[in-house]
Amino acid sequence: MKIDFDLNGTPVSVDAPPMARLLDVLREDLRATGSKEGCGEGECGACTVLIEGRAVNACLVPVIQVSGQRVLTVEGLSRDEVLHPVQVAFLEHGGTQCGICTPGFLVAAAELLAKNPTPTRIEVREALAGNLCRCTGYQKIVDAVAAALSGAAEAPGDADLDRASRTC
């Protein structure tokens, strides 16, 4: 079945079974391998993407569900080599180690950025509780997200992400 959607600002069209997992369509059909699979059952968050600005686990979403919708993955966070503030903060604060969880955390943090520009550290932890990291102990991830959010006012304009994120 032919399914059209918007991936990181670009219209894409795939021929896939309607119940195919969005994660497989992204990784195998579209070769957008930034989103990772850590469990395949909605527990680890490594596959987190934004659908119309809302963070979901792509391993649980049938591709038919994103037909006509906007999907944002880690590949869409930076534009023209300019990193999203959350990406910059992860680099500066040591928020990534092995990096397998990082795409999911970044996408989840981008959603938080759009929703709540001044969260407490506890709210950051709550927002990221659906993403597992085994390397960092989360301390530097929370530091990074808190720093990115406090600097959010100067975030490079990314109309698409802003729009996508505000839909929720």
Add this chain to the structure above:
Amino acid sequence: MIIGHDIVRVDGRAKVTGVARYVDDVRPDGCLYAATVRSTIAHGRILGIDLDPAFDWTDVTVATAADIPGENVVALMTDDQPVLADGIVRHVSEPVALVAAPTRDKALAAVAHVVVRYAPLEPLFDPEVSEGNAHRIFGDDNLFSRIDIRHGDADAAMAAAERDGALVIEATYRTGLQEQLYIEPQGMIAEPRADGGMTFFGSMQCPYYIVKALGRVLGHDRLNVVQAATGGGFGGKEEYPSMVAAHAAVLAVKTGRPVKLIYRRDEDLRATTKRHPAIMRYRTAVDRATGKLLAARVHLLFDGGAYNTLSPVVLSRGVIHAMGPYACPHVWVDGRMVATHTPPNGAFRGFGAPQVMFAAERHMDRIARALGLDPLAVRQANLYRDGDVTPTGQRLVDVGAGEVVRRALAAAEAPLPAFAGTHRPGGGGEAARRRAGRGLAIAWHGCGFTGNGEAAIEGKADVALEGDRVVVYSASTDIGQGTDTIFPSIVAQVLGIAVDRVRNAPHDTDLVPDSGPTVASRTAMVVGGVVKQGAEKLREALRAEVGGGPDEPFDALVARRKSSEPLRVRAQYQDQGAIWDRATYQGEAYPTFGWSCVIVDLEVDLDTGEVLYRRLVQATDVGRALNPTLCSGQLEGGVLQALGYATSEEVVLDAQHGMRNDRLTNYIIPTALDAPEMITEMVEIPFAHGPFGAKGIGEIPHDVPAAAAAQAIEQATGVSLDLLPMTPERVLAALMGDA
């Protein structure tokens, strides 16, 4: 200055933009997908392997032990573990056959249609009856290894002390299985080469382990191993990837096509190695007034599972660290690593030390309780000082134990942070049902290989000038801990050039020499030292080529160079002449030790038994923080993995001793909300032979947070637990028993 500063990790940009290439992100042309048929019983004879005739096998390849081109063995310490079970299975989830198909779904479907017929045999599961059991699993006594340490005369000293009125305290401590739970499951691609050889690309810690193991499986050594970006290891990708590589290779040989084998999470949990469970009996005589240790007898029993893997190394670290960072004049340790029909246990951050240090620290608390003394005072009465002698007879220098305790206590005076736990169900208004407690524990951890292990390995690394850039060639992988940033930083510091002009070559065994495995907290300290030497040698070689004074800047030498050929030098680990007797386990067990003090604040929910972490302070001796962000990142990740070990991570076994809770929904690792806020003090007591003073730091953070949590639970509730994990059910049961 580069060393001591926060150089942003060089692989960071690729990781935050999603372009870093992990094994499953790569798909060679014509790639087939593999899956593994595993035993459903713990022990039995294989009567036959049948293919369901109703299934469409046209594009599926099936392989069994008969298809292995070379030897059916995963070569490591001993040759006991087969690549595929041949005739007999010794643990549940043991690989029996392999399938390859054009799609992952087809491969998984095919697995379900391979029917293995067994004649079941009685399994032996209980490690306490394994040694010498007539039911043989390994060798003639079921012992993978046995190590006894004899320091002083513990029996005589114990008897004498008892006569003189000393208190004898005896208890048994138990720790459970723990899964490494790297977020990226095991995975490997085997790709036939034009010359009839094979290239392996995958998730791993130790490329040369795979070279050595696969040479035997393939029956030739035309192979190279390339590390993909690796999504965590923690020991779980030390030896196990040889098995994954062997399976992919057998299918690649049979089909002549590239084969990709990626484990599903449930398969990874059921099949791969875990931390060894331990039963640890401590009997000590202590001075009644001070709690000072007079004599100790320790019996350690570790369950190795069905095959040896690296179990003897785990036992080794266990016996050496068994007393914790405490001096005792008479120590006898009896260590046993036994075989059972359980999936094999293997390398995991800490290698036996987290088990024994839980026991040693709990025993300190027991002594304090029995004597009515403060647990910290008892620890301080026994804590190692300069000149003290360890159970292996090693005289300690530059002991940091006292310093890390002082630093941790000072840091813990900071006000407690806001508490995420109050946002939880049962928090806030019902806070009265919570009890707060604080616990403290102290660790020591030998850095690098035991005894003269490093001299035997002769870790090598090359440093090369290529154009005006410098390339480091080593087999020390970056599994998240930052090798690809640390090595270039060391070289750039030595040569006085910008760090972005130095890079690590890809960890491809065709390009890099054998630096020894990426394990045992040895990469920065030992191989980093070799790399530093390599940088110094490179400068000398360049000076020899172009002339110039010893103080001339590296770049001035480079500018004078006429040749555009790469200039490559090799450095090798220099034997520091450690005196070590493997037979008696006496001598210099480690070139140096790291020290750590952990203070944890938590609350216990009296209704549910749940433990909620509020803050964790650690002061850890790192020798020198080469890159403070990377260094503290390791320390923080390590302590959280240890808190999971403490209270939430329980492996539940089914009747065949397979992992019943084989999903992330029921094997519970901490989330950001479960994790405490952390204060991480990096104490720098330099190690003269480490690069810029650096010590190994990878494992020590896992050693004592569980013990600190146990003490905090005891302080909060009065309930003392001597086993891990301290799950809500166990805490609750103890609370009820107490009431």
